[in-house]
Amino acid sequence: MANTIKIAIAGEGGQGVQSIAQILAEAAYDEGKNALYIPNFGVEQRGGVSIAFLQISDGQIGAPRFIEADILIPLSPRAVKRTQMHAGKNTIYVYDNSLIAEGEVNDNIVGMQYFDVTPPCPTADEANSDQQGDIVAGETKTCSFTRPGPGVDPADIPEVKKVIAIPANDIAKNELHPRVFNVIVLGAIIAATDVLPLDSIKKALEKNLGSKFTANPKLRDMNYTALERGYNLVKKAM
Amino acid sequence: MQDFKMNDSLAPAMPKSWKVETKPHKFCPGCGHGIILKCLGEVIDELGIQDQMVFGCDIGCSLLSWDFFNVDTVQTHHGRTNPVIIGMKRANPELIVVGYMGDGGGYAIGSQHLFNAACRNEKITVILCNNCNYGMTGGQMAPTTLPGMKTETSPYGRDPIETGYPTKGPEMVAAVAPEGAYVARGTTANVRQLKGFIKKALENQMAGNGISFVECLAGCPTNWRTNAKQTWEFIEKDQANAFKVGELRVPEVKEG
């Protein structure tokens, strides 16, 4: 099997984990690579842990899911705990060490018959205009599913090849903008994998959000800044 | 809404018939199910029927109520809740059985069962949550979807010429059920009235009169993509205009 990179991204529902994975997958595909992206399933979708499995390869890709990830990116303390089985001796581990705790969502919901819906924030007046749109015209209006807290317990971090901590959540909230949190993470992943050039993500962002960037050019700057911030954070640590 | 003072002491806000360990419940913020099940819970408490009751739920968001109550509960298959509780009631008439379902379980896949239960005047109580879409599976069209309403399988708006007008479930039950039936439509926008209907529905079963059916107009902001204000507008205006709220059938009062 040709060189296949296995990337697993995990976070709280609403943090944009699936969006990140999707943009990455499309960027890889646009660069002429083979890519396979599958969202995680199970009951953990209503604001609970959301996991995305992404494989990028120059050749064929095998099963859609894998056990040991080459790059594992848990973005919340709960995601760190939940993804331990995907960490191995050769895994590069990038986690968010912001001082957050996940929202108190009991995600053991028996009976979910669907898994792509993050419920909208009931108090939001406007849609989050940079969330990936749904198939039906209509914007998702998600709440933040994290709040200030103790952050990741270092004891939960498994034995891996390399650990890199980035305070993506804090940077997004305090320096840039909460909505570009997942773009910071995107930049971080690119730096950690080295499988795609940074430009390919910029192209993918343009493709997905281009119309919004044209309407509000500051958005483009903000996104690119976030991307490069994440990229540089990890590049320095590697 | 609920009475905070009962017998001069501060009553708990959660009905006794609710299972505390499974709260907070798993319905979406703004969902109508929580409101309907609160009414039902209070009615169960007031009538004191917790121990004689069996609660059946369907597939769809009603499925999330499988561990909601401190009441024997069976989660069935889509549309098959009525047959299951009918089977129970006929085998053990002492039970008080409640079937809980959505617009799919009652008016689509379960419609043949609801219709026949009505014709046979089964001594069951059916409570149906009408939120004009199939919420759990991602917002597809339901029999009760309003004309022009966009859903995942009516992405350009429901065309009533192609797919008909919203199903009037209580009207159907009211039309075919024999004497002894109790049929009503309430709304989560008027909780006092809704609770009254649910109480009368259960009392109707306890009196052994016939079928009791209450449809409840409810919100689904997740799939309607509405915020709180828009959600209530939809329930109070759009739904109320399409579906008439009130009692449709009340059993004749038997003299002494």
Add this chain to the structure above:
Amino acid sequence: MAEVSLQGEQRVFMTGNEVVAWAAIAAKVDIMYGYPITPQNEIMHYWTRLAPKYGKKFLQTEDEISAGFTTIGGVLSGRKAFTATAGPGNVLMQESANMAEMMRIPIVYVIQQRGGPSTATVIYSQQETTLTCFGGNGEGHRAVYSTANHQELFDYTIKAFNTAWTYRFPTFILGDGYQAKMREPLTIYDPEEKGMKLVAPEVILGDTTPGKKSVNIRNTYNTEEELYEVVMKLQKDWEAMAEKIVEWDARGCEDADFVIVSHGVVSRAALAAYDQLRAAGKKVGVFRPITIRPFPEMQLREAIKGAKKVLVAESSYGQLLKMVQNALYGETVELVPFLKPGVGITSEEIIEEYSKL
């Protein structure tokens, strides 16, 4: 949705459900009937959005029983029609599939397997293999294609309509929740532009030519003897079809002493394991039935000839294994089951199983 069309060959990156919708359009299907059930809902979502542009029709029926029978209706009236379902919906679709078997109705079903039995999970399994091949009170006179990737999902969905309309047996595409939800690249195309023949549908009932002779069809018979003749004819025609449509994929079996047998998406993991083990010098082979009904029995017997052990890997408890045992009756090779009902199988796990033996 991306700007996708069927002009020329277009490389796209989409989910399996979207692929099915496009394949049906490519196959010039006229109408879809369906009912929501996860994980195949998006087939309807995409179909209803594409319908106006491509002049397609759709009805969401009241349940899967109706969806199956309305699709039969569409087919009888001489239009290409299909439906899609999963899990408990598949159970209900068997009623219509049954009738289609007896009456030789060219209906196409797309199945995206989920956990079973009953409501189970909405995620994935291979637990509808028996149901899709043999569900119903008959002999399973059907064609079932088990796809493993999006290119196949596209190609075989188109092929399913050709198979159905050529041989007049109900035809199934057996996918699963992983294939439905995952995104990977494929090339979509207009089959006729590529020189592929699309079998045209024919009116079975409802030829409105004035003065025509009426067609009366039924699925009921009076005597045992009569039924025997009917079913034996079904069997004969089915066997004739089986010869022509059976498909499989075998690699490295000629000198293998260990063969991995799997179908559908699990065969990707098997193939990846095969590549890795061969690269390490191990004499491993893979065998994959692409049509699981008809099952490539002869071809499997051939493939395992030199093997000492045959690993059967599936995400169900023995549904593929039964078919393998049936096919290999009389052979003495050791069958090693790797059965994980409702759970995905990775190449790492297959390699581990191999190392254990």
